[in-house]
Amino acid sequence: MxxxxxxxxxxxxxxxxxxxxxxxxxxxxxxxxIFADDTSFQENFGDFREKYGFRSIIQGCFFPYPSVEKKWAFFSRMYEYFLINRExxxxxxxxxxxxxxxxxxxxxxxxxxxxxxxxxxxxxxxxxxxxCRNLQCSHGCHNRIYPGDDVLRKMAQNQENGKVPSDLIPKCSECGGQMQVHIEVDRNFLxxxxxxxxxxxxxxxxxxxxxxxxxxxxxxxxxxxxxxxxxxxxxxxxxxxxxxxxxxxxxxxxxxxxxxxxxxxxxxxxxxxxxxxxxxx
Known part of the structure; x- marks a missing residue:
């Protein structure tokens, strides 16, 4: 060896x-x-696991959340898990x-x-x-990616009952529609x-x-x-x-x-x- x-x-x-x-x-x-229902997942995403039944970070990325406040709770938590206070x-x-x-x-x-x-x-x-740190228009109305660190950090730090406050949710500057994390979870990936x-x-x-x-x-x-x-x-x-x-x-x-x-x-x-x-x- x-x-x-x-x-x-x-x-x-x-x-x-x-x-x-x-x-x-x-x-x-x-x-x-990101594919495992391991101790780390259960410690960091246990509330989502219990509420929605998914068993890994990757399943959480594709889950159809009942509201945008709940969707951003997961994605900002994922950002926090990957990057905040982690050298x-x-x-x-x-x-x-x-x-x-x-x-x-x-x-x-x-x-x-x-x-x-x-x-x-x-x-x-x-x-x-x-x-996980960049954002895009979820409708792909224009071809631009935005840095999301500030808004993701704020959402991660201001969660309550599995939701983030509506006023923290990012909106597209062009069409006013929803934004999403720039990862390939659907056909809208830019x-x-x-x-x-x-x-x-x-x-x-x-x-x-x-x-x-x-x-x-x-x-x-x-x-x-x-x-x-x-x-x-x-x-x-x-x-x-x-x-x-x-x-x-x-x-x-x-x-x-x-x-x-x-x-x-x-x-x-x-x-x-x-x-x-x-x-x-």
Missing amino acids: KENHRKVLIKIQEADSILIGASNGLSISEGIH ASPVMKNLYELVKDKNYFVVTSNIDAHFTQAGFQKERLFEIEGN RDQNWQASFEAYQDFIEKAHGKKLVLLELGVGARNQMIKAPFMNVTNHEENATYITFNKGGELYIPDAIAAKSIGIDGNIAEVLQQLVQMK
């Missing part, structure tokens, strides 16, 4: 470019599991420490905004499904200019890495998350000097035969692996 860790570290240190792909497994290694985790700090001096880019389906919190540059980040620019920056990063030593570092991406996994495997297959490195747990670790010779799989706890790599650095 240690030999594999050493190989990973050498590949990262020698790389001209590092493309990071991250999904739920990385969040889970931080102690945040960047050791997991994210270690990941940043590993790549901060390299030419890196991050593509992630995580919505917790933890990459920017840990110091990763916004210009080097593509959050495919948005994040792919605005910033989203498009991030997507283009991701494509551009891959193009510029052509022919060079490229490491594709995949962290906790499940087999079903093909929007990250498929492009990573495809690039590895076509780039002569690419190395595919995947960190995952047990049954989620998968490397196809076509790229096996250019791949390293680390089976285990992502938090522990990153800690070990930083200590070896």
Whole structure:
């Protein structure tokens, strides 16, 4: 195992470019599991669980709340859980420490905004499904995303009986209609200019890495998350000097035969692996 860790570290240190792909497994290694009815969910969202019957944060994101006051109670609570009074985790700090001096880019389906919190540059980040701290018009009446930190924080701190005060609920400045958190929970999810620019920056990063030593570092991406996994495997297959490195747990670790010779799989706890790599650095 240690030999594999050493190989990973050498590949990262020698790389001209590092493309990071991250999904739920990385969040889970931080102690945040949006799909689980775990102790953390019950402690932080127990009142919603009891009232509405949903059993995870992700179910809460898709739940049809009986009123906007109750809907915003959940989404501002989620924002609070992800970000308020929560410093960047050791997991994210270690990941940043590993790549901060390299030419890196991050593509992630995580919505917790933890990459920017840990110091990763916004210009080097593509959050495919948005994040919990931004807002958009729920009707998509105009193509713009707004920072929501202030209003989300206020709503999180002024909840009573599972509701937020009506006067704190954000309204669209253009149509006067409802706003929603900019995460992909329905067909109204906006792919605005910033989203498009991030997507283009991701494509551009891959193009510029052509022919060079490229490491594709995949962290906790499940087999079903093909929007990250498929492009990573495809690039590895076509780039002569690419190395595919995947960190995952047990049954989620998968490397196809076509790229096996250019791949390293680390089976285990992502938090522990990153800690070990930083200590070896």
